[in-house]
Amino acid sequence: MPPSTEHGRPDPETVTLALSRDGRPVSDRGDTVCVIGAGASGLTAIKNLVEHGFGVDCYERETGVGGAWNWRHDRSPVYASAHLISSRPFTQFPDFPMPDSWPDYPHHSQLLSYLERYADHFDLRRHIWFGTEVVRVEPVDGDRWDVTTRSTGGYGPERTLRYAAVVVANGHNWSPKLPHYDGLEEFRGEVMHASSYKDPAQLRGKRVLVVGAGNTGCDIAVEAAQQASCCWHSTRRGYWYAPKYVLGRPADQVNDLLLTLRVPLRLRQWLYHRMLRLTVGDLTRFGLPRPDHRIYETHPIANSQLVYHVGHGQITPVPDVARFHGGGVTLADGREIEPELVVFATGYLPRFEFLDPKTLGDDDGSGRPRLWLHAFAPEQPTLAVAGLLQPDSGVFPLTHWQTVLFARLLQARLARPERAAVFAARVVAGAGERYSGKVTDSSRHWFEVGHVTYLRAVQRALDELEAR
Numbered sequence: 001m002p003p004s005t006e007h008g009r010p011d012p013e014t015v016t017l018a019l020s021r022d023g024r025p026v027s028d029r030g031d032t033v034c035v036i037g038a039g040a041s042g043l044t045a046i047k048n049l050v051e052h053g054f055g056v057d058c059y060e061r062e063t064g065v066g067g068a069w070n071w072r073h074d075r076s077p078v079y080a081s082a083h084l085i086s087s088r089p090f091t092q093f094p095d096f097p098m099p100d101s102w103p104d105y106p107h108h109s110q111l112l113s114y115l116e117r118y119a120d121h122f123d124l125r126r127h128i129w130f131g132t133e134v135v136r137v138e139p140v141d142g143d144r145w146d147v148t149t150r151s152t153g154g155y156g157p158e159r160t161l162r163y164a165a166v167v168v169a170n171g172h173n174w175s176p177k178l179p180h181y182d183g184l185e186e187f188r189g190e191v192m193h194a195s196s197y198k199d200p201a202q203l204r205g206k207r208v209l210v211v212g213a214g215n216t217g218c219d220i221a222v223e224a225a226q227q228a229s230c231c232w233h234s235t236r237r238g239y240w241y242a243p244k245y246v247l248g249r250p251a252d253q254v255n256d257l258l259l260t261l262r263v264p265l266r267l268r269q270w271l272y273h274r275m276l277r278l279t280v281g282d283l284t285r286f287g288l289p290r291p292d293h294r295i296y297e298t299h300p301i302a303n304s305q306l307v308y309h310v311g312h313g314q315i316t317p318v319p320d321v322a323r324f325h326g327g328g329v330t331l332a333d334g335r336e337i338e339p340e341l342v343v344f345a346t347g348y349l350p351r352f353e354f355l356d357p358k359t360l361g362d363d364d365g366s367g368r369p370r371l372w373l374h375a376f377a378p379e380q381p382t383l384a385v386a387g388l389l390q391p392d393s394g395v396f397p398l399t400h401w402q403t404v405l406f407a408r409l410l411q412a413r414l415a416r417p418e419r420a421a422v423f424a425a426r427v428v429a430g431a432g433e434r435y436s437g438k439v440t441d442s443s444r445h446w447f448e449v450g451h452v453t454y455l456r457a458v459q460r461a462l463d464e465l466e467a468r
């Protein structure tokens with residue numbers, strides 16, 4: 001077991017001085033682990049590492065916990081009406097249930113309160129340095145890390161501390177992805193990314209074009225249907241719009257039952273298809289494009305209201321944007337529309353600016369890490385990424401088990417190095433492995449996982465690590 005520290009903050013008595021590769025003074029934090037970010041993933045990383053006996057320093061660039069769910073932070077992508085897409089029991093941490101009185105799909109403010117309670121219950125805040133941004137993470141001495149921080153906004157001097165291990169939990173839903181469109185710079189209307197959309201008042205009375213059919217794009221289109229004077233919803237392809245409830249139960253719970261019973265993909269696709277036929281029916285009747293893929297081959301869109309508003313004439317489905325011009329937009333089918341406001345719900349891209357991209361296996365500079373279990377990079381036994389997942393269910397339980405696995409790996413490195421070596425070989429062999437059925441290969445699906453398949457893979461990794 002590593003030496004247990006009472007608290008995560010650097011205690012002057014335990015800090016020794018070293019020098020960085022370029023000769024700067026470095027405070028050596030011994031066996032302490034550094035966690036980057038205090039969103040859901042960072043919080044569960046702190047909790048699980050502390051429970052396994054490690055000292056932890058967490059750096060959070062914002063002033064509070066909660067990450068994406070903390071609507072008080074400028075970078076938070078949540079909007080006033082955002083509710084969970086995954087249902088409550090499948091979103092909560094396994095050791096910290098949400099209150100039974102909460103609805104199936106809690107509001108984003110409830111999620112923030114849940115994460116704040118989680119932090120308080122496990123006494124996590126004392127490990128966190130708020131308002132502190134990590135600007136560099138560099139390997140040193142083979143398996144240790146120099147982490148350089150500064151006050152958010154760049155004020156004050158940089159500070160470098162040396163850690164035994166690092167958990168990167170910086171989230172992947174805050175850096176907007178904006179495709180290139182010809183003529184966008186000439187367009188005289190208002191343009192925003194969904195990350196800046198906060199309140200339906202921003203749509204009220206306007207002619208609005210929403211681009212993108214992810215869950216956020218569909219939510220905003222539904223809001224525009226009720227607030228805007230006119231709403232076009234542009235999608236590149238046809239999608240399946242699944243209801244949030246099936247047979248009176250949250251859809252992810254029904255899906256989970258089928259997965260747990262190991263119902264084959266083809267049969268699940270057939271069942272889902274039947275169910276959609278019986279409820280929504282033929283999407284092309286509504287003017288929506290026919291899906292060009294089978295159900296479960298793109299990230300599920302859970303929205304019971306989109307088709308309803310299309311059917312009421314409050315949303316006009318339109319194809320992809322061909323180009324912008326000063327007064328409007330030319331669509332792929334040649335139609336001209338004149339929106340006053342364009343909302344790009346075109347997703348987010350992961351960003352790890354503080355790390356050399358090659359550290360995470362991104363050798364071609366595409367921005368796509370190549371990891372095992374979407375968490376472990378080859379040749380980096382003391383580095384883990386937490387929460388880089390897009391599951392068909394809630395992400396918190398998956399991140400919980402990812403960070404338990406990392407804590408056990410760090411323990412094994414000290415107590416059973418031969419097991420840690422087997423693990424390291426698995427990371428090399430398994431980097432880039434997928435945990436979902438066939439999904440389309442866009443950046444939107446880089447981190448797609450089926451939660452049951454993924455959790456089974458983590459369970460196997462835990463079993464292998466702890467095998468006698």
Ligand SMILES: Cc1cc2nc3c(=O)[nH]c(=O)nc-3n(C[C@H](O)[C@H](O)[C@H](O)COP(=O)(O)OP(=O)(O)OC[C@H]3O[C@@H](n4cnc5c(N)ncnc54)[C@H](O)[C@@H]3O)c2cc1C
Binds near residue numbers: 387
């Ligand atoms: C609209 C919307 C709806 C969603 N719905 C669901 C849902 O229904 N179910 C679900 O499970 N998930 C949902 N998600 C996904 C959501 O991102 C996760 O639930 C969860 O917030 C991920 O937590 P995280 O800690 O990995 O990332 P984040 O919540 O993004 O937290 C990352 C933290 O790291 C900090 N940070 C980043 N870089 C640095 C740095 N260099 N230095 C210091 N700190 C840094 C950030 O400030 C942030 O606090 C949704 C996301 C969006 C946008």
